[in-house]
Amino acid sequence: MNKRLQGIFDDFFSLNIMVVGDVMVDSYIWGKVSRISPEAPVPVVEMHHHEYRLGGAANVARNIHSLGATPILCSVVGNDIEGKIVIDLLQNEDISSQGIVLSNDRQTTVKRRILSGSQQLLRVDKEDTHNLTEKEKKEIFRRIEGLVMQVDAVIFEDYDKGIIDEELIGFITERANSRQIPVIVDPKRKNFHFYKNAALFKPNLKEIKEGLGQNISLDDFDSLSASVTKFKRDMTIEGVLLTLSDKGVYIDLKGEQHLIPAHVRNVADVSGAGDTVVSVAALCLALDLSPNLVAELSNLAGGIVCEYVGVVPIKKEQLMEEADKYNIIK
Numbered sequence: 001m002n003k004r005l006q007g008i009f010d011d012f013f014s015l016n017i018m019v020v021g022d023v024m025v026d027s028y029i030w031g032k033v034s035r036i037s038p039e040a041p042v043p044v045v046e047m048h049h050h051e052y053r054l055g056g057a058a059n060v061a062r063n064i065h066s067l068g069a070t071p072i073l074c075s076v077v078g079n080d081i082e083g084k085i086v087i088d089l090l091q092n093e094d095i096s097s098q099g100i101v102l103s104n105d106r107q108t109t110v111k112r113r114i115l116s117g118s119q120q121l122l123r124v125d126k127e128d129t130h131n132l133t134e135k136e137k138k139e140i141f142r143r144i145e146g147l148v149m150q151v152d153a154v155i156f157e158d159y160d161k162g163i164i165d166e167e168l169i170g171f172i173t174e175r176a177n178s179r180q181i182p183v184i185v186d187p188k189r190k191n192f193h194f195y196k197n198a199a200l201f202k203p204n205l206k207e208i209k210e211g212l213g214q215n216i217s218l219d220d221f222d223s224l225s226a227s228v229t230k231f232k233r234d235m236t237i238e239g240v241l242l243t244l245s246d247k248g249v250y251i252d253l254k255g256e257q258h259l260i261p262a263h264v265r266n267v268a269d270v271s272g273a274g275d276t277v278v279s280v281a282a283l284c285l286a287l288d289l290s291p292n293l294v295a296e297l298s299n300l301a302g303g304i305v306c307e308y309v310g311v312v313p314i315k316k317e318q319l320m321e322e323a324d325k326y327n328i329i330k
Contacts, residue, residue: 001320005329008287009320015069015286016150017279020172021057021157021164021186023075023100024109024127025082025089026271026311028053033116043121045114054089055111057157059272059311060186061095063279066313072147074099075163076136078128082108099147101139106132109161118268118309131162141171148175153182153286155278156195160188169194182285186278187211195235200253200285200294202241202278218247221259228252241281241295243274249299253291260295263326265303272311277302280314296328 031045054062061071073095077083079102086108090097109127113120132140140163148154154176158164169191176183182199192211195201208231209216216227228240229252239253248262280301284294300322301314323329 002329012068015152017064018072018151018154019057019060020074022159022161023058023077024056026053026055027112029114056159059275060157060279062313063276067316074144076101076103078106078108079104082110099143103136129162153282155282156185158188160190166194184282198237200239201237204243249295251291251295256291258292260299263303267306269309270306273302273306276305276314
């Protein structure tokens, strides 16, 4: 094992990372299809297993924890059965719930997936997407104010479910920047242009096309680079990490631009890959690693989790082994 690589992963243990955003429950009903329903032309799934997993911003917290760092998760969920499931799952994984607000005015987001083998047949969502009430906002601000002083980086994990708005972004970013704490953003469309003064902005290709209103082509590197550079300047953002699905990632940070190709994978499920990418990137920024290394490790980690069915966190040992195998640190 490369000693510098080992040292980087050892340093993850010292980091505290705040994750702010939309928490959800991923529900999986696993079964087998052996017949079609006589009631309608739909498959009948004979259920053999039902599982709950932490999703959304909570999956980012799982990734941070799996890599050895300490996540501080801040969000609002419903004071309902699924909200209690969130608290229980966090406790089961030894992740603090001190930043979680339970609200009687909101239902917890749940994504229910029905699968036959590894094939997803149906997804049923339950969610609220309205902005926080003043009471909810006051409480989440109070908790964040007390916790942000303890962290080495902040991640905004935005799924457009109403937890994050312009006021919350400004509140956190101002406090983080005053202490030189890097702010890393995994954006969605509604708040796309509110994330000014961040250290790293991590959209996917679809999100940046929609956000910029441009049809960016991966075949024209100069055009891609120019669009990202202009976006950084307009938003006063230090860096952009653009995920390009099976094409890899592009990073523009600290005066460096790198296009990192994806590694060949047997892709089973892309769910949660973006959560993994932003988690690794945040840890790397907290350690002030080079832009190329930020991109290489994040890209590698995102690809690894795509080989698993369902939303899963990256395994630290597997990421280390593959980073060593691909000689990411020369």
